[in-house]
Amino acid sequence: MQTVKVNASTPYEVVIGAGVSAKIGDYLIELGCKGKVMIVTDSHVAPLYAEGVADELVYRGFEPSIYTFDAGEESKTLKVYGEILSFLAEEGFSRSDTVLALGGGVTGDMAGFAAATYMRGVTFINMPTTLLAAIDSSVGGKTAVDLPQGKNLVGAFYQPSLVLFDTDFIKTLPYDEIRNGLGEGVKYAVLEGGRIFEILSEGLTSETLEEFICLCVDAKRRIVEADEKEGGTRKLLNLGHTVAHAVETLTEFVVPHGVAVAYGVRVMARLANQRGELSEEEFYKIEEILLTNDLGLELNPIEELIPYFTADKKRAGDTLTLVTIAGIGDCRLTEIAIEDAGAYFMV
């Protein structure tokens, strides 16, 4: 078991290890929680883990309730969010009670937003159950739901009081979901270099899983602590994401997020190499790590993606902040005018 302490506006711990979910009651007592706990979970995760967590809470004197929604991004709506709030009210939750997310990124985002807004904010505990949520979305305090007009358009920055990741949860995770997490993992590997890169180059195993998650969480912690609300350096976490968002839009989200990020990293690595900013040797190391992790996706002609880069124009203005790769462990923010995107990408 390992712990990473995040010094956000409200500090909290991320606890990672095999079997840690069995201690959830003890952790909540340590945090000073008492009374009611709403476990928000989805229809795949509920039958696997919700009763176990609820039993631990009862054993420690809490009063848990379980709210289960249909698994999938389609549920990350104002409607389901509203139903969670109504359920909290019906069950008589007060400001001193707790919301606990048990699931992947969809669950964490939506339960986190419910916790942020119910009675102007109640204690939020996040228990991620996917690799992607463990290494990425569970740290950083972003919560949200989607609108028909786009993803994550309604939300808040709201820090959890605790993130608890039981590495045993990975055992039931389907292969496609592991691969999706590895896509975001490759992003950390290229951002950080060093041991994270080494672990993924060798292929993640049950022996390296805990260390890998800790290193990714710690990398995100450092970046987020420096820039909690995404003014500057936090944008480094967007490595591969401009291209990823284009791929997701182009394929109407058939390509899942982490896989699209790996694609984006591949595009940025190739571009940096072609522009003479990334050495041949490091470029091939990045190609290798993608192949090892079953993420060596065939690239579309870049011309097909460029029009989608401008889609963010309304929000971002006339410039695009790209995360460019100068080396493994050496990524930089590069601003270009949106009108120059074509020329920049087609070297």
Ligand code: ADP
């Ligand atoms: P993410 O955004 O982290 O990829 P989602 O919330 O979209 O996560 O979850 C991805 C899918 O994996 C969902 O169908 C979810 O129900 C399922 N799932 C999440 N955790 C587990 C687990 N530990 N075992 C089996 N299935 C899981």
Ligand code: ZN
């Ligand atoms: Zn991402």
